[in-house]
Each structure stands twice: as structure tokens, then as C-alpha cells.
Amino acid sequence: MTHIRTDCFQLTNNIKLDQIKVFVTVAESKSFSEAAIRLQVSKSHLSKQIKDLELSLSVQLIQRTTRSMKLTQEGQVLLLKWKESLLNIEDSLKDLFDNSDEIKGNISINCVGGVIGEDIIGRIISEFTLKYPKVNIELDFSSNKIDIAKNRFDFVIRMGQLEDSELIVRRLGDIEICTVATSKYLSKSKKLSNPEDLKNHNCITGSIKKWTFVKNRKSSNEKEIFVSGNINCKSGRLIKHATLKSIGIGRLPKLYCREELKKKKLIPVFSEWNAKAIPISLLYLKSEFKPARIESFIQFIVKKFPEYSC
Known part of the structure; x- marks a missing residue:
């Protein structure tokens, strides 16, 4: 006993x-x-x-x-x-x-949506549950600011620089961002040579209206530009669709438009100025004693995320 x-x-x-x-x-x-x-x-x-x-x-x-x-x-x-x-x-x-060493039980995750949540995190979760079939995972895509303890989530996955927090933050990687348009849009619009020229263009925006650029990927040469346009939404897929329609200039994770860039349906608007990569992180509560399923998921996603996002 x-x-x-x-x-x-x-x-x-x-x-x-x-x-x-x-x-x-x-x-x-x-x-x-x-x-x-x-x-x-x-x-x-x-x-x-x-x-x-x-x-x-x-x-x-x-x-x-x-x-x-x-x-x-x-x-x-x-x-x-x-x-x-x-x-x-x-x-x-x-x-x-x-049962302390057996990997089973429930895991609840709040995550960004779109390609990152649905395609990358979704695939990682599928692979994890194949490996550990006694684990049940609930994946939530609500975008409101989450109190991880109050909402009883085990993990929150977020993009961007995070405020100081008592949570543990594990960086999963960096999401490359590209500023793109169609050749049709660029041919009929004012010339673009540096980020300040974006003020004269229709920019399709999401949650961020202050776009940051670095020249030749050197953080010492950085510009922040406030942009505006006639479409604003928090859906990367809709931003890509509007950009492909030659409505304006879009800023997207490269994950969203790899094929379009490859086929030159979308082209970068600058040659020297690049958008800053955005970090994506796994957040969870501090705990001296973690169940095996929680510790296993942390190690699994930290290893797998770079494989699926490259």
C-alpha cells in the first residue's frame, strides 16, 4: 500500500x-x-x-x-x-x-490560427497523438487575450514579442515575414524604393499597422512605418487573397505564400529592406512537478516545430 x-x-x-x-x-x-x-x-x-x-x-x-x-x-x-x-x-x-510515468490524459492548448495553427501545430498534434494514443488534445483558436490559469489551458502558443510574464516561455522559432504585391499592382502604382514610400500605397493590414523593416537584415538600420489601406482583417489567408487580386500591398508570413512567390504570382516589393522575423513561443505555467504528458509535449513540439515550419 x-x-x-x-x-x-x-x-x-x-x-x-x-x-x-x-x-x-x-x-x-x-x-x-x-x-x-x-x-x-x-x-x-x-x-x-x-x-x-x-x-x-x-x-x-x-x-x-x-x-x-x-x-x-x-x-x-x-x-x-x-x-x-x-x-x-x-x-x-x-x-x-x-501512473505517474505513463503518458496519458488531457492537454488543452490555445493557439494562433491560420496556417501556423491549422497546418503546422495541427500536424504536430496529430503526430503526437499517434505516438501517444492515450493523450486527448483540445485545440482552441480563439484570439482573445487568454489568462492561462483562469481558462485552464495547459499551453498557449503566441506570435510576437511578449510582455513580461510569470509564465515559462519556450521559443519555438521565428516566422519569416515578407512584404509582397503582384506585378500588376506594382506596374500601375507609384515607385517603391524604401519603406517610407508605403505611405503612398494601399496596404492590406492585419492586427499590426506599424510595419518594421531592417536594411540588409541588419538591426542597426531599422525603420518603423505606419501604414493604412482599405482592407483590414486578422486573417492571413484573406490578406493573401486581396493581395493576389492586386488590391494593394500585403505583409504575410512566408509560410502563407511560398508557392505564390515561387511562381512569381507575388513578388517582394523591396530588394534591400526586409520585414523583421516574428518569434513564436510556447507559454505555460511554472510547475516543479509536471505530468509526463505535459513534459513530453513540450519536448515534442520544441523538436518538431522547426521541421514543419522551415
Whole structure:
């Protein structure tokens, strides 16, 4: 049977779980001497524990003489209830310890949507559940700011620079961003030579309207430009669709438009100026003791994300 520490658990009326365990052991043994041997403590310690328990309850549980002891009526009632409760505690902890290294249970994840969430994270999750079929995963794409503890998520996956947080942040990688348009749009619009020229163009925007660029990928030469346009939405797929229609200039993760760039349906608008890559991170609560499924998922996604996003 699993042995647990009960001295640190305090119940109502200053009653400790350890006192209940002492009472049940004494009652079952029908002897303080025998109970002391079983619990490997002194008789005087047991007597004090029982006395303190009775004082907390304001009820006598055991009638004692120099030669014998017997339970009061109240003691008999509580013995039946407390014995069953202790057995339930022991059984539940035994199950926990027996299964502590088994990778199973539920994982809840809040994630960015689009190609990253649906295609990359979705594929990683599928592969993870194939490897660990006893794990159930719930994937949520709501984009509102999430309180990971309040909403009971195990993980949150976010893009961008993150505010200071008490959460653990594991960087999964960097998402390359490209600023693109069709040759048709560029041929009929004002010339673009540096990011400041974007002020004269119709820019299809998402949640970010301040676009940051670095020249020749050197952070020492950086420009931030506020852009505007007649379409604003938080869907990368819609931004790509509008850009392909030659409505304006779009800024997208390269993951969204690899084929279009390869076939020159979309072309970069600058040769020297590049959008800054955006970090993507896995966030989770600090915990000294992580279930096997949580630790396994962390290691799995950290390893697999670069493989699927390159």
C-alpha cells in the first residue's frame, strides 16, 4: 500500500489527517501498544494525538482503563467513516503514483490560427497523438487575450514579442515575414524604393499597422512605418487573397505564400529592406512537478516545430 505523509494536512477545527490515521490504527489494533508498533511511534505520542483529537471534536472517542480500551458510540461511527476515507485516499494516491510515468490524459492548448495553427501545430498534434494514443488534445483558436490559469489551458502558443510574464516561455522559432504585391499592382502604382514610400500605397493590414523593416537584415538600420489601406482583417489567408487580386500591398508570413512567390504570382516589393522575423513561443505555467504528458509535449513540439515550419 502507498504510504503518505499525513502530518501536514489540516482539516476543520484544527483536526489533522495524521490524528485521524492514529485514531483508526488504535481502534483497529484495540491496543495503544500494538498501534505504536505499527506506526513506529511512542505510546505517549499516540495518547497525545487521541487526546488532542477529542478536544478538537469535543467528543470522547475511546474509553481507556489501565488494562483495556474500547470505542465510544461516537468513536464507532467515526471509525467506519474515517477508515473508508483513508482507504480511498490511499487508493487514489496509489493510482497516481502507479501512473505517474505513463503518458496519458488531457492537454488543452490555445493557439494562433491560420496556417501556423491549422497546418503546422495541427500536424504536430496529430503526430503526437499517434505516438501517444492515450493523450486527448483540445485545440482552441480563439484570439482573445487568454489568462492561462483562469481558462485552464495547459499551453498557449503566441506570435510576437511578449510582455513580461510569470509564465515559462519556450521559443519555438521565428516566422519569416515578407512584404509582397503582384506585378500588376506594382506596374500601375507609384515607385517603391524604401519603406517610407508605403505611405503612398494601399496596404492590406492585419492586427499590426506599424510595419518594421531592417536594411540588409541588419538591426542597426531599422525603420518603423505606419501604414493604412482599405482592407483590414486578422486573417492571413484573406490578406493573401486581396493581395493576389492586386488590391494593394500585403505583409504575410512566408509560410502563407511560398508557392505564390515561387511562381512569381507575388513578388517582394523591396530588394534591400526586409520585414523583421516574428518569434513564436510556447507559454505555460511554472510547475516543479509536471505530468509526463505535459513534459513530453513540450519536448515534442520544441523538436518538431522547426521541421514543419522551415
